Amino acid sequence: MTRLRSGMNCMDNGFKWLGSLYVILLCVSCSVPAGGYRLVWSDEFNKEGYPDTSRWSYDLGDGCPMVCNWGNREEQYYTNGLKNARVESGNLVITALQDPIYKYRYTSARLVTKNKGDWKYGRIEIRARLPHGRGIWPAIWMLPTESAYGGWPKSGEIDIMEYVGFMPDSIFGSVHTNRFNHSIGTQKTKGRYLKDSHTKFHNYAVEWNDQNIDFTVDGKTYLSFQNRGNGNEEWPFDRKFHLIMNIAVGGNWGGQKGIDDNIFPQKMEVDYVRVFQKSKQTKP
Numbered sequence: 001m002t003r004l005r006s007g008m009n010c011m012d013n014g015f016k017w018l019g020s021l022y023v024i025l026l027c028v029s030c031s032v033p034a035g036g037y038r039l040v041w042s043d044e045f046n047k048e049g050y051p052d053t054s055r056w057s058y059d060l061g062d063g064c065p066m067v068c069n070w071g072n073r074e075e076q077y078y079t080n081g082l083k084n085a086r087v088e089s090g091n092l093v094i095t096a097l098q099d100p101i102y103k104y105r106y107t108s109a110r111l112v113t114k115n116k117g118d119w120k121y122g123r124i125e126i127r128a129r130l131p132h133g134r135g136i137w138p139a140i141w142m143l144p145t146e147s148a149y150g151g152w153p154k155s156g157e158i159d160i161m162e163y164v165g166f167m168p169d170s171i172f173g174s175v176h177t178n179r180f181n182h183s184i185g186t187q188k189t190k191g192r193y194l195k196d197s198h199t200k201f202h203n204y205a206v207e208w209n210d211q212n213i214d215f216t217v218d219g220k221t222y223l224s225f226q227n228r229g230n231g232n233e234e235w236p237f238d239r240k241f242h243l244i245m246n247i248a249v250g251g252n253w254g255g256q257k258g259i260d261d262n263i264f265p266q267k268m269e270v271d272y273v274r275v276f277q278k279s280k281q282t283k284p
Contacts, residue, residue, distance in 0.1 A: 033123055033207075037276035041117050044272050045092045051085055051111060058085070059110040059244075071152070074137075075250035075259070077104040085109035092270040096136065096247040098261055106264075110246035118145040118240040122277035124160065125205040128270045131247060132198035133263030136165035137254025140204055142241040149232045153181040156236035158213060159189075161204040166257035169195045171204070173215035173223045179233045190215070190223040201271055209281075213237065245270065 032039060043055050058080040063070040076096060078084075084107055085094050096108040126140050142158040149155045157176040164172075174182075174189040181187050194202065194217060207214045215223040227235045247268050250259050 031274075033276055036278045037123060038279070039274060040122070040277045041119070041275040042273060043092070045087045045090055045270065048087055050082065051087060051092060055113060055116050056111045057114060057116065059112055059246075062104065069251075070248070072248065072251040072253070073255070074248045075104060075255065076106040076108040076248060077101050078110045078246070079107050080109070081107075083107070085111060090271065092245075094138075094245060094247050094268045094270070096131065096249055096264065096266045098264040106249040108247045108249060110244065112242060112244050114143075114145055114242040116242075117275065118242045119275055119277065119281075120238070120240045121209050121281040122275055123205060123207045124243065125203055125272075125274045125276070126160065126243075126245070126270060127201050127203050127272050128161075128268060129199070129201045130163050130171075130197045131165075131266035131268050132163075132168055133165045133260055133266055134257055135250055135255055135259030136163075136263065136266050137248040137251055138163050138246070138268045139248065140243070140245050142206075142243055144236070145240045145242050148239050149178070149236045152176075153183070154178045154232075154236065155239070156241070157181075158206060158208070158237070158241060160206050160215065162253075163197060164254050164256070165260075165263075167191075168198070169193055171197055171217065173206075175213060175225045175237075177232075177234055177236055179230075188223075188225050192217050192222040201269075208237065210238065243273065245273075 043052060060078050060080060062068060062077055083095065083097065094109045096106060098105060099107040101107055130138050139159060140161040144155040147155040153176040159174040162172045170191040171194050172189055172191045174187055176182065176187055203218050205216045211227050213225045214221045248254055
């Protein structure tokens with residue numbers, strides 16, 4: 001049976017459980033955003049067990065030797081086990097555990113669509129309920145599939161949603177480029193007050209075209225990054241990007257106030273991922 005939550009546009013009357021494939025397809029159709037968009041990629045997480053390998057791969061371990069601790073001094077070790085990433089009850093569940101492995105005290109999962117879902121422009125929408133607690137750092141974000149302009153941050157990064165547990169009432173959207181990035185303190189970031197992100201599902205999305213990237217929560221824009229025509233130093237966002245979803249533990253940002261070991265396990269539950277594009281955006 002497929003679960004469809006009340007936040008979906010066509011579900012305002014409060015239905016939570018629908019067993020009909022016809023109704024599922026109808027709901028997907030009626031949730032297509034206005035403006036000529038069509039659904040080009042999605043995962044509704046309807047099949048129990050491991051995430052769909054036709055859509056998702058895993059980043060594993062600690063990032064070494066290329067980028068140890070994932071470049072952020074993170075303290076988790078990523079696995080592809082069911083204990084850290086599974087589909088159950090209509091959700092993808094990413095779980096961070098206090099679970100010692102090698103020299104690390106925590107395990108988690110980092111799922112990626114690289115070479116299985118890569119897009120240039122469109123609306124990327126994720127409905128999720130977040131973990132919480134000091135030391136937790138979940139993220140829903142995008143990186144370039146090919147680093148056409150060079151290594152990070154030259155080829156860009158789009159952070160659709162980040163949350164750090166020591167700031168429990170806010171989520172954040174950001175872009176990183178060679179000119180605007182956190183390593184030099186110039187990143188373009190904005191927070192959005194959201195006190196119930198760990199108790200309720202919310203829709204996190206970006207609408208991205210050749211002129212701007214708009215960040216929204218539940219359909220309301222809180223950050224807009226404009227293409228000012230100054231080249232790829234500011235705007236490397238004219239190439240295909242892929243999606244990443246993970247829970248980090250600790251790290252440069254998530255671990256600023258330490259890690260509370262009493263909070264584990266912590267879960268990020270994802271109801272769906274949907275990607276919409278306009279006809280002209282589907283061209284290479």
